[in-house]
Amino acid sequence: MIRFDDVVVRYPRASRDALAGVGFTAPRGRLTAVVGPNGSGKSTLVRALLGRAPLASGQVLLDDRPIASASRADVAKRVAVVTQREELAFPMAIDEYVALGRFPHLGGWRGARAADREAVAQAMTRAGVDTLARDGRRLQELSGGEWQRVRLARALAQGGEALVLDEPTTFLDIAHEMAVFELLHELTAERLTVLLVSHQLNLVARFADEIVLLHEGRIAASGTPDDVMRASVLERVYEWPLVVTRDPAVGAPALLPLRVRRHT
Amino acid sequence: MSTRGAGRAQHARTTSRWLVLVLLLIVALLLAVALGTITLSPAAVWNALFERGDPAAITVVQVLRLPRAVLAALIGAGLGISGAALQGTMRNPLAEPYLLGVSGGAAVGAVMAVALGLSLTLVPIAAFVGAIVAVVIAFFVAHAAGTGGDARILLMAGVVVGAFANSVIMLVLGTAPSNVFRDAMWWMMGSVAAATWTQSGWLVGYLVLGGGALLLWARQIDVLALGDDTAAALGVDPDRAARRIYGAAALVAAATVSAAGLVGFVGLVVPHIVRGIGFQRHRPLLVGSALAGASLVVLADVVARTIRPPAELPLGAVTAIVGVPFFLSRLRRLA
Numbered sequence: 001m002i003r004f005d006d007v008v009v010r011y012p013r014a015s016r017d018a019l020a021g022v023g024f025t026a027p028r029g030r031l032t033a034v035v036g037p038n039g040s041g042k043s044t045l046v047r048a049l050l051g052r053a054p055l056a057s058g059q060v061l062l063d064d065r066p067i068a069s070a071s072r073a074d075v076a077k078r079v080a081v082v083t084q085r086e087e088l089a090f091p092m093a094i095d096e097y098v099a100l101g102r103f104p105h106l107g108g109w110r111g112a113r114a115a116d117r118e119a120v121a122q123a124m125t126r127a128g129v130d131t132l133a134r135d136g137r138r139l140q141e142l143s144g145g146e147w148q149r150v151r152l153a154r155a156l157a158q159g160g161e162a163l164v165l166d167e168p169t170t171f172l173d174i175a176h177e178m179a180v181f182e183l184l185h186e187l188t189a190e191r192l193t194v195l196l197v198s199h200q201l202n203l204v205a206r207f208a209d210e211i212v213l214l215h216e217g218r219i220a221a222s223g224t225p226d227d228v229m230r231a232s233v234l235e236r237v238y239e240w241p242l243v244v245t246r247d248p249a250v251g252a253p254a255l256l257p258l259r260v261r262r263h264t
Numbered sequence: 265m266s267t268r269g270a271g272r273a274q275h276a277r278t279t280s281r282w283l284v285l286v287l288l289l290i291v292a293l294l295l296a297v298a299l300g301t302i303t304l305s306p307a308a309v310w311n312a313l314f315e316r317g318d319p320a321a322i323t324v325v326q327v328l329r330l331p332r333a334v335l336a337a338l339i340g341a342g343l344g345i346s347g348a349a350l351q352g353t354m355r356n357p358l359a360e361p362y363l364l365g366v367s368g369g370a371a372v373g374a375v376m377a378v379a380l381g382l383s384l385t386l387v388p389i390a391a392f393v394g395a396i397v398a399v400v401i402a403f404f405v406a407h408a409a410g411t412g413g414d415a416r417i418l419l420m421a422g423v424v425v426g427a428f429a430n431s432v433i434m435l436v437l438g439t440a441p442s443n444v445f446r447d448a449m450w451w452m453m454g455s456v457a458a459a460t461w462t463q464s465g466w467l468v469g470y471l472v473l474g475g476g477a478l479l480l481w482a483r484q485i486d487v488l489a490l491g492d493d494t495a496a497a498l499g500v501d502p503d504r505a506a507r508r509i510y511g512a513a514a515l516v517a518a519a520t521v522s523a524a525g526l527v528g529f530v531g532l533v534v535p536h537i538v539r540g541i542g543f544q545r546h547r548p549l550l551v552g553s554a555l556a557g558a559s560l561v562v563l564a565d566v567v568a569r570t571i572r573p574p575a576e577l578p579l580g581a582v583t584a585i586v587g588v589p590f591f592l593s594r595l596r597r598l599a
Contacts, residue, residue: 050496076499083493089355090489092544100486104499108483158498 002026002049002079002162002193007058009044009217018044018053020217026195026210028161031188033196033204035228036214037238042197043084045214046166050081062162076104080158082151084166084197091140094133094150098124101157123156126183128176144171152180162193169200181207205229206252213237229253278548281541285555289337292562296333297325299566301573335459335523336565336579337558338467340530342475342520344557345550346513347531348538349478352485352546353509354415361517361531364422364510368429369398370521375433375448379440387451388463388522395518398425403507415506453578454527456565463523470519475554477512482547485509489546527564529584530557533591560587 002025009019019041026032034042047053049060051068059066067075080101088097101123102116112120124130127149132142142150148171155163163184169177181203184194188209198204204211205225213221213228215237221228231244240257247254297313298304304312304321311317312325346361353359373394377387405421437445478485484505487495492502517531538552564583569576 047493050493051501052493052496071499072496072501073499076497079497081494081497083491083497086491086494087355088490089357090352090539090544096544100490100498103483103487106483108480155497 001028001063002164002195003061003064004045004048005059005061007045007048007060008056009041009048009053010056011054017056017217019048021058022214022217022219023058024212024219024222026162026193028193029188029191030209031184031194031196031207032210032212033198033208034212034214035198035201035204036220039216040214040237041217042214043166044217046081046083046164046197049079049164050083073104073107076158076160078160079162079164080155080160081164082155082166082168086151088139091138094129094137094139094142095120095124097139097150098129098133098153098157101154101159104158119159120157123153126156127153128179129153145173145176148172149176149180152183161191162195163187164195166197167199168196169198169203177203201229201234201255202247202252205254206247206250225253229255277542281543281552284541285538285552285559288559289555289562292559292566293333293337296336296562296566297329299570300324300329331461331464332456332459332565333562334461335456335464335467336561338464338471339456339520339524339527340534340557340559340561341554342467342471342516342557343527343531343561344534344538344553344555345471345475345478346516346520347557348535348546348550348553349482349485349509349513350531351535352489352549353506353513354419355489355491356415356419357536358532359419361513361520362526362528363419363426364514364517365398365402365425365429366395366422366514366517366521367526368426368433369401370395370518371452371526372398372429372432374451374525375436378448378451379436379444381444391451391525392518392522394429395514395521398429399511399514399518401425403510418506418510450578451525452580454525454580454583455568455576456524456561456579457569457576467519467523470516474512474516474519475550478509478516479547479550481505481509481512482545482550485546485550524579526580527561527583528580529587530560533587534560537590560590 006021006023007019010017044053099120129150211228220237221233242257245254298309308321312321350359370391373390374387377390402421402425406418409417484500487498487500495502534557535553538556543549543552564586568579568582
């Protein structure tokens with residue numbers, strides 16, 4: 001379980017708080033999605049969890065224990081994170097890269113054991129990148145979507161009880177995007193805490209157990225997809241006219257942004 | 265191919281890579297001891313190493329060439345390992361050991377010592393102190409900017425400190441007598457001509473200390489190379505880890521500079537060559553860069569002293585000349 005307890009993040013020389021008192025819980029075995037417009041504080045939330053954002057007040061807790069009081073290595077054994085951006089400076093083989101997910105467990109010297117190799121192989125299969133590795137592809141040759149899936153594999157290899165993903169389906173085509181969401185759903189069924197930052201409101205509405213809608217560093221709405229996916233709320237937050245319908249095929253709320261006619 | 269078969273093939277490839285690097289260094293050292301104004305046969309070299317045979321050959325090998333070859337190897341090893349660690353940590357293929365103000369600071373120290381007419385034995389110490397002071401200033405500047413571990417800020421701080429050091433050198437040399445100017449220039453071009461076992465002994469100490477620390481932190485460098493946020497997600501404090509690595513890399517670089525002046529290109533190019541032959545993780549990459557760097561500087565020194573005897577070419581210029589073809593041959597693979 002990951003809990004944000006009235007978190008305030010203030011970057012130096014910023015005109016307003018990046019997070020102005022955000023509190024919610026991502027429970028075990030549930031998919032909790034954080035959504036919101038650009039600059040609403042979604043990624044800052046992830047950085048606060050990583051200890052990479054200056055916390056002015058509040059705290060981030062892992063099973064009721066403040067993350068700040070645990071060592072980074074211990075947190076990394078329990079929580080795997082796919083951050084929003086990552087650029088590789090040097091060439092590397094796919095399996096070598098995924099194996100770096102075992103770093104929190106191996107530390108500075110211990111060699112990989114059978115369990116580590118198994119975790120890496122399983123993670124590559126689940127993220128659907130085992131074929132890329134078998135073809136001998138290097139990370140530099142991958143498309144944006146393939147690279148996203150390899151990063152997901154690294155986080156899966158890390159193991160632990162919680163998975164945090166910041167925009168994991170950017171650059172993914174429909175099939176791979178769906179595969180990632182289905183995988184996250186599977187992981188929640190395995191009692192993992194899954195915290196997902198995403199712009200894909202319609203997919204989030206179908207898969208998430210709970211949605212947290214951020215706006216200017218505050219929670220604008222939270223609850224089940226039906227609670228949050230309301231036109232009045234979303235229009236105010238995204239500042240764009242839209243309608244919320246119900247997907248006839250799957251019954252989930254679906255959002256449709258409207259076109260606006262420009263006056264000439 | 266079965267997984268086990270693929271594993272065996274991978275293992276064989278790794279072994280052959282190490283063999284190539286070790287053999288290259290052995291050949292380089294043998295050439296360094298055998299070649300010169302008096303060229304010795306492999307047998308004569310072998311005998312001389314064990315104080316047998318021609319006394320002149322024993323003197324040439326044990327007093328003149330061996331200390332020089334060993335010092336060259338240590339310089340190359342230090343620059344290689346330091347460069348590989350810095351490139352990984354800074355995620356910058358252009359990073360090299362002389363950044364962070366090491367070269368500029370060392371040069372200021374050495375030039376000051378020469379200009380003040382201090383004994384030549386004090387020049388290396390002055391260079392070492394200069395290098396360390398410059399690195400501390402670069403760290404201080406980056407820290408004052410509020411981002412002590414941020415690679416970009418630290419790089420810029422190092423470049424600024426280096427530029428300031430250069431202006432100090434120009435001010436001192438601009439008004440210096442010609443002999444001071446020549447001595448200082450020679451020092452800056454790098455040389456292992458005055459090699460002694462004492463120098464090598466000191467350098468081994470710094471290499472064990474700094475290089476050992478870098479090897480200890482090698483897996484952290486693997487993780488840091490993925491970016492600060494990802495490193496944090498994998499349990500590494502990126503700022504703290506980077507600071508420690510910069511410190512250790514700068515210490516090794518400062519020790520090499522104080523022993524032989526500025527030997528350019530090695531720390532920049534050697535890690536790329538070693539990556540090009542298939543080393544990815546930083547622990548093997550650091551060791552491989554030490555071996556390849558040692559070979560490069562030893563070979564460069566052979567060229568420096570044999571191409572136009574009895575005159576010697578500046579070592580720093582030759583490392584670049586020897587290194588460029590290697591680098592170009594790998595460039596296609598890097599692209």
